[in-house]
Amino acid sequence: MTEDLRNQDLRNQDLRLGARVMALIDDLARHTDEPGRLTRLYLSPAHRAAAETVAGWMGRAGFAARIDAAGSVVARREGAAPGLPALILGSHIDSVVDAGRYDGNLGVICGLVAAEEILARGAPLPFALELVAFGDEENVRFPTSLSTSKALAGRYRPDWLDGRDKDGTRLRDALVAFGGDPEGIPALARDPATVAGFLEVHIEQGPALEAAGQPVGIVSAIAGITRARCAVTGEANHAGTVPMGMRRDALAGAAEMVLAVERLGAAMPGAVATVGALDVAPGAVNVIAGRVDFTLDLRAPDDAVRARLVAEVEAACREIAERRGLGFAAETFMDNPAVALDAGLQAALEAAARRHGFAPPRLPSGATHDAAALAAIAPAAMLFVRCRAGISHNPAESITVADADAATRVLIDAVLGLAEKAGA
Ligand code: HGY
Ligand code: MN
Ligand code: MN
Secondary structure (H helix, E strand, C coil): CCHHHHHHHHHHCCCHHHHHHHHHHHHHCCCCCECCEECCCCCCHHHHHHHHHHHHHHHHCCCEEEECCCCCEEEEECCCCCCCCEEEEEEECCCCCCECCCCCHHHHHHHHHHHHHHHHHCCCCCCEEEEEEECCCCCCCCCCCCHHHHHHCCCCCHHHHHCECCCCCEHHHHHHHHCCCHHHCHHHCCCHHHEEEEEEEEECCCCHHHHHCCCEEEEEEECEEEEEEEEEECCCEECCCCCHHHCCCHHHHHHHHHHHHHHHHHHCCCCEEECCCEEEECCCCCEECCEEEEEEEEEECCHHHHHHHHHHHHHHHHHHHHHHCCEEEEEEEEEECCEECCHHHHHHHHHHHHHCCCCCCEEEECCCCHHHHHCCCCCEEEEEECCHHHCCCCCCCCCCHHHHHHHHHHHHHHHHHHHHHHHC
8 A cells, every 4th residue: 555545544533553453564564485575374484473473462462372383373361250261353374475465464463453452441351362363374385274273173184284385395394393283283172162252354355345335344154165286297298399299288288277167167156266376397498298287276155066166177177188198186185165154243243333334244255264264163253354456365455544443443342242242
């Protein structure tokens, strides 16, 4: 966001909380694995630095903060009595490659600033407050699925520990190097009775709130998502000597598959289908590609539609491979059903937003979130925040100070409303 737009917001009204949120997000953005752009993959040095920074801020806010065995930051502040069920606020601090700075980080920092404000008001709460910064929501580095929030939800898959990143590093080894503890992950699972709820603030990553002229929206549901790693195998050979009709070109076959994925996704109501990463081997100008690895990301609000899309995409890839004399293998590593978010918490967020004069739309999330994992053990809800042109997973991701302020105040109001209701 340009500096003058930020100042303009500040000139108009007291946006103390929003200004603090934006300043902390800007500070956190310096922790990147790639100088010049924001890339903070799970268990990387930048993830460790960001986790320690956030844990320090939570500690200074009066929370007992630690980095857990799976690499998430978890901080707790007791309520009116010790050992009460916790209302958890937070999101994730890992990012995609060349990311925007608000995806995930906004929810962690909004939770922190809201908690600071709530504690400053001094009213004892009828629940404990916990702040979390999950570390593996994007699942970009390893073939996992919301692994750090699923650790808290008791749904961690031990085979994730043997997954490897593109350099061949095993998650287990990266976790130990990070300072985590693979053997300590099962103990992270929460007894559902100890979790009162989970509230996640997150940028919308879409255009609906900007079109509606609203700073915040209430998320009704999170789309189901299937992700897979695919391999196309042909025969590396000389680009100058092999006649066109005698080739087993893995890249030409993969290219036909990518177009089939796009066509099938577009034809399926409400679905989206993406090939986001593709690697060619051996990758030389004068060598016919012998192998191509690519990723699949298939989503739909309706699980039956997603299942149909997955089946059609796999059938199309196998037909193309067969016709071209290629090998095709697909390994699904994420298969998350669509999740309806908690009606009571949605209502609490909506009531808080309306008390601030907003008219928050209810909208589904095409992106997945840690709330989808926590919803397995506790009431979970999300507050979406308007982002410019809906852009995300891109350094152009941008929100305004005023909207950061609005989201933080709505979150505070929702927590206090829940406290009043629980304490009634
Ligand atoms: O890909 C997603 O839906 C999220 O940004 N991890
Ligand atoms: Mn996110
Ligand atoms: Mn994301």
